[in-house]
Amino acid sequence: MPPRIPPSAASITIPRPSVHTHCKSCLTRAFSSTPSSQTQLRKRMFNWLQGPGANFRQPLANSTNYLSAYDRRGNLIRDRNKKQGSSPEPVSEGPETENVVALEEAAEEEPRLRKEDEEDLRPFPLNHTFISQSILSDELREEIWKRVRVDGKSVRQVSVEMGVDMRRIAAVVRLVEVERRMVAEGKSLAIPYARAIQSMVPVNKLNPQTRKPVEEHEPINDLEQHPMTYRQIFWPTSESRAFTRTDAGRVFSGAPRLPDEQERGQDGKPLLEPWQDTTPEIVGKPGHEHPVLKPADARIPHPHLVAYEKDKLDPTIKSHEVRARYVERLQQEDAKRKAIIERQARIEEKKKIRIETDRWQFVVTEVRATRTGTGLDGRGTKAPGFRYGVPSQERKKGQVKIPTSVEV
Amino acid sequence: MRNRATTPLKVKKTFLGELRIRQSWSKYNLYNLSRLAKPRERGRNLFQVKWTAKSIARNYHGEQVREKQWVRMFDTRIRSVIPMDAKYLASNDGTLESAGRGSGLDSRESLRRKPKADPSIPYMQMTFAPLERRLDTAIFRAMFASSARQARQFVVHGAVKVNGKEMRYPGYLLNPGDMFHVQPERVMFATGAPKPSAKLEAATEDADGEENTAEEKEGDTADEEVVEDQATDDVEVERDPREVLKDLKAQAKTILASTKQDLGAKRKQDLRAFSKTIQRLLSRSKSSTILTDSIEAQFAEIQHQLQIRRQNQEAGTSSLPSAQDEARASADDGVEPSTPAEKGEASTEAGHEENSITDGEYNELLAALQSMHENPVDDSKPYATPWMPRDYMSAFAFIPRYLEVNHKICAAVYLRHPVARPGLAEVPSPFSDLVQAPAFGWYLRRR
Incomplete structure (x- = not known):
C-alpha cells in the first residue's frame, strides 16, 4: 500500500484571495524560462480553428459550408433557429436487440438541414453582392448534350427550353464531348474530386418528370449595357409624337430621326420589326463612323x-x-x-488554291502587300513580308510575347 | 517570383480592416477572413482612405501581378447587364416611359405608389474584373488549384492547355469561348488532402512492421503468393459461405462509413485484406478465365452478376437464377463454341453462390468495390489516397458563373467576361464597397 500523501504545505499557507493577492500579469504570465512556442496571435488562431473554425474543416453533408452561414460562436444560423422551434423528442428505451437497428437508422436519418437562403450562400461575409451561384448537375449536362447532339436541336432552342444561357449550352456540349472522348480513350477521370466539389457547391438538379432544371438556372435575355447609353441626355421631344426605344437608340448614337413614313409612331411602316432589325447602319463623320444603336428588342440574345x-x-x-x-x-x-x-x-475557300500531289495537299493563300497594308511610308505592319530598311521590333526590350488568342 | 505571398496574422494596431486576404484556401487565410472588419475611415483624409483601400484590395486581387501591369490592365468601363423580360418588350415599345407627365397626367395615387425599385448594380465591385481574365486566376476560380500562386505554378510548369495547346504564360488573357484544361493529376494533388509526412509514416511502420514485411515478401515472389492463396482457399472452402459474406459485408460497411477520417497504415491493410477476401470468394466459382487478380476485373464480374440478378427479378423467377444462367450459357454455346463449357459452369456456380447473398448485401459490396475502383489506394500518388478533399476547402468552394467547369475532366470554358447585374457582381471579392470604391478612385486618378 502506498503511503498517504499529506496535504501539501503550500495549499495550507495560501492566503485568502483578495484584490491585493491578484495582479493581472500574474494570472496571464507564464513563469517558464523556455521561450513560448506560439505567439499570442497563433494561439488565438488555433483556438479559433478548434472552436468555431472546426466547422469548416470538413464539408457539411448535403449543403454548402460558408463563413456567413455561421454565427460568431460557430453555430449554424438556420439550424439554430429550427432547434429553438422544436424540442427534442424523448426516446423510449425498449428491448435492445431489435430496436438497435431502428435506432441506427434513425441516427443515420439526421434531421435534414433547411435549404440555404441567399444569406447563407455568401462565401465572403463582408461582400453582400457576391453569392455562390449554382452549377449544373451531371444529369443536367447529359440532358443538354443529348438534346443538342442526339435530338439535333439548335443551341438557341435548347437554351430557351432549359433556361440556360446559349454560351453555356455550347460550352456544356463541348465539355461533355471531351469527357466522352476521354472515357473512350480509357483516360482516368478525377471522379472523387468532381463528387467532392458537387457536394460543396450549390447544384442545380434535373427534374426527372419535366426533364428541366429544378430551379431557374439563369436569366437568358441579358441586355448588355452599351457604353453609348452611359450618358444622360436631356432630349426634348414633342408630346404629339411617340418616342420609342428605336428613337432612343438613334439619339444615343447621334443619328438623325427616322423619316416619318418609317416611324412607327407616325403610323408609318418600319422596314423591319424592332426585334428583327439587325442590319447595321453607320453614321458619323469620316474617321468617326460608328454603328447606330439598335433597340433592346434586337440586342437581347433571344x-x-x-x-x-x-x-x-x-x-x-x-x-x-x-x-x-x-x-x-x-x-x-x-x-x-x-x-x-x-x-x-x-x-474563305475561294481565297485558297489547293494543289494535290500524291502525298501532300498544298494550300496556297494569296497575299498582297499593297499601300493599304504597308501605309504611305511603306512601314505599315498590316501587310505581310519583310520591308527593307524597317527594323524588326521582335527582339526589342519590352515586347510582350504572350499570345492574345489561341485558335481551336 | 521575387516576392512571396504571406498570410500574416499580425496587423498594425489591431486594425482588422487591414488584414491581408489572399486568393488561397489555407487555414490562415480562413481565420483572417473570419475576423476581417471594415476599414477605418474616421480621421483620415481622402488620399489615405484611397491608398489603404487599394493596398488592401490588391493584396487579394492579383497580388502576383506587378502594380504597373495592373495599372495598364485597369479599365474604367465596367461591364454590366440587365435581364430583360420579353413580355415587357412585347407589350411596350418604350412610349410609356417617354410619354409626357405634365398636364395632370400624374394622379395623386400613382405618385404615392412608387414601383418597387430593382436592387442597384454594384459597379464598384467590378473594379478588379480585368484580372479575372488572367489564366492563373481563372484556374484558381475553377477550383483546379488551392491558390492563385499554385495555379500560376501549374501554368509555368506546363500542366495547362488552352484550346488543346500548351500555354506557359500565366498572364494569358482568356478570350470568351476559350477552354482550358489542367492535368487531372495536378488538380487532385492541389485539392486533395496532403500525404502523411515521412516521419509519421515511419512511426506507423514501426508499429506494425511485421505485416508490412510479410506483404513485401508476397510482392517479391510470385510462387509464394500462389502457395499462400491456395492455402487460404482451402481454409475458406471449409468455412460457411454465409459467414464469409457476412464478414465481407461488415468490412464494406466500415470502409464506407469512415471515408472522412484519415487513412493510416492500419486502414490501408484493412482495404487490402478486403479486396483479397473478395478475390477468394470469387475464385471459388472457378471461372479463372474471367477473374484476374486486378480489382477492375472483380468489379466487372460483380457488376455482371448483379445485372443477372436484376434481370431475374424482373422476369419474376428470383428463386431459380441458376436455371436461367444455364439457359443463357447454352445460348452462348451456340454463338461462340470456343469457351462454352467453362463459362456455363462458372455462371451456374456463381448462381448457386448468389442464393446465399441478399440484394442489399450485393449492393453494398458493389458500392464498396465501386468506391475502391474509382478512388483506389495508391502509394505512388503525391497525395493521400484514397483521395479526400483538403481541410477547410468547403469554405472557399464556389464556381463563378462566367466559367463553365467540368470537374471530372478538369477542364473549363471561359464563357464571357464577368459582369455586374442588379444586386449581384460576378467578381469574387472579400471586400465591401467601402474598400472597392476608394480603390477604383485610386486607379481612376491616373487615367
Missing part, C-alpha cells in the same frame, strides 16, 4: 421571344398557331445562320 410574346398578346392568333409560328421562326433563323456560315466558308 429576340424571337419578343415576337412570340407579341403573338400571344394578339387576340386574332390562336394558341396552336402561336406555337407553329414560333417553331417556324426558329427554323428560319437556323437556316439563315447555316447559310451565313456556309457563305463565309465559301469565301
Whole structure:
C-alpha cells in the first residue's frame, strides 16, 4: 500500500484571495524560462480553428459550408433557429436487440438541414453582392448534350427550353464531348474530386418528370449595357409624337430621326420589326463612323421571344398557331445562320488554291502587300513580308510575347 | 517570383480592416477572413482612405501581378447587364416611359405608389474584373488549384492547355469561348488532402512492421503468393459461405462509413485484406478465365452478376437464377463454341453462390468495390489516397458563373467576361464597397 500523501504545505499557507493577492500579469504570465512556442496571435488562431473554425474543416453533408452561414460562436444560423422551434423528442428505451437497428437508422436519418437562403450562400461575409451561384448537375449536362447532339436541336432552342444561357449550352456540349472522348480513350477521370466539389457547391438538379432544371438556372435575355447609353441626355421631344426605344437608340448614337413614313409612331411602316432589325447602319463623320444603336428588342440574345410574346398578346392568333409560328421562326433563323456560315466558308475557300500531289495537299493563300497594308511610308505592319530598311521590333526590350488568342 | 505571398496574422494596431486576404484556401487565410472588419475611415483624409483601400484590395486581387501591369490592365468601363423580360418588350415599345407627365397626367395615387425599385448594380465591385481574365486566376476560380500562386505554378510548369495547346504564360488573357484544361493529376494533388509526412509514416511502420514485411515478401515472389492463396482457399472452402459474406459485408460497411477520417497504415491493410477476401470468394466459382487478380476485373464480374440478378427479378423467377444462367450459357454455346463449357459452369456456380447473398448485401459490396475502383489506394500518388478533399476547402468552394467547369475532366470554358447585374457582381471579392470604391478612385486618378 502506498503511503498517504499529506496535504501539501503550500495549499495550507495560501492566503485568502483578495484584490491585493491578484495582479493581472500574474494570472496571464507564464513563469517558464523556455521561450513560448506560439505567439499570442497563433494561439488565438488555433483556438479559433478548434472552436468555431472546426466547422469548416470538413464539408457539411448535403449543403454548402460558408463563413456567413455561421454565427460568431460557430453555430449554424438556420439550424439554430429550427432547434429553438422544436424540442427534442424523448426516446423510449425498449428491448435492445431489435430496436438497435431502428435506432441506427434513425441516427443515420439526421434531421435534414433547411435549404440555404441567399444569406447563407455568401462565401465572403463582408461582400453582400457576391453569392455562390449554382452549377449544373451531371444529369443536367447529359440532358443538354443529348438534346443538342442526339435530338439535333439548335443551341438557341435548347437554351430557351432549359433556361440556360446559349454560351453555356455550347460550352456544356463541348465539355461533355471531351469527357466522352476521354472515357473512350480509357483516360482516368478525377471522379472523387468532381463528387467532392458537387457536394460543396450549390447544384442545380434535373427534374426527372419535366426533364428541366429544378430551379431557374439563369436569366437568358441579358441586355448588355452599351457604353453609348452611359450618358444622360436631356432630349426634348414633342408630346404629339411617340418616342420609342428605336428613337432612343438613334439619339444615343447621334443619328438623325427616322423619316416619318418609317416611324412607327407616325403610323408609318418600319422596314423591319424592332426585334428583327439587325442590319447595321453607320453614321458619323469620316474617321468617326460608328454603328447606330439598335433597340433592346434586337440586342437581347433571344429576340424571337419578343415576337412570340407579341403573338400571344394578339387576340386574332390562336394558341396552336402561336406555337407553329414560333417553331417556324426558329427554323428560319437556323437556316439563315447555316447559310451565313456556309457563305463565309465559301469565301474563305475561294481565297485558297489547293494543289494535290500524291502525298501532300498544298494550300496556297494569296497575299498582297499593297499601300493599304504597308501605309504611305511603306512601314505599315498590316501587310505581310519583310520591308527593307524597317527594323524588326521582335527582339526589342519590352515586347510582350504572350499570345492574345489561341485558335481551336 | 521575387516576392512571396504571406498570410500574416499580425496587423498594425489591431486594425482588422487591414488584414491581408489572399486568393488561397489555407487555414490562415480562413481565420483572417473570419475576423476581417471594415476599414477605418474616421480621421483620415481622402488620399489615405484611397491608398489603404487599394493596398488592401490588391493584396487579394492579383497580388502576383506587378502594380504597373495592373495599372495598364485597369479599365474604367465596367461591364454590366440587365435581364430583360420579353413580355415587357412585347407589350411596350418604350412610349410609356417617354410619354409626357405634365398636364395632370400624374394622379395623386400613382405618385404615392412608387414601383418597387430593382436592387442597384454594384459597379464598384467590378473594379478588379480585368484580372479575372488572367489564366492563373481563372484556374484558381475553377477550383483546379488551392491558390492563385499554385495555379500560376501549374501554368509555368506546363500542366495547362488552352484550346488543346500548351500555354506557359500565366498572364494569358482568356478570350470568351476559350477552354482550358489542367492535368487531372495536378488538380487532385492541389485539392486533395496532403500525404502523411515521412516521419509519421515511419512511426506507423514501426508499429506494425511485421505485416508490412510479410506483404513485401508476397510482392517479391510470385510462387509464394500462389502457395499462400491456395492455402487460404482451402481454409475458406471449409468455412460457411454465409459467414464469409457476412464478414465481407461488415468490412464494406466500415470502409464506407469512415471515408472522412484519415487513412493510416492500419486502414490501408484493412482495404487490402478486403479486396483479397473478395478475390477468394470469387475464385471459388472457378471461372479463372474471367477473374484476374486486378480489382477492375472483380468489379466487372460483380457488376455482371448483379445485372443477372436484376434481370431475374424482373422476369419474376428470383428463386431459380441458376436455371436461367444455364439457359443463357447454352445460348452462348451456340454463338461462340470456343469457351462454352467453362463459362456455363462458372455462371451456374456463381448462381448457386448468389442464393446465399441478399440484394442489399450485393449492393453494398458493389458500392464498396465501386468506391475502391474509382478512388483506389495508391502509394505512388503525391497525395493521400484514397483521395479526400483538403481541410477547410468547403469554405472557399464556389464556381463563378462566367466559367463553365467540368470537374471530372478538369477542364473549363471561359464563357464571357464577368459582369455586374442588379444586386449581384460576378467578381469574387472579400471586400465591401467601402474598400472597392476608394480603390477604383485610386486607379481612376491616373487615367
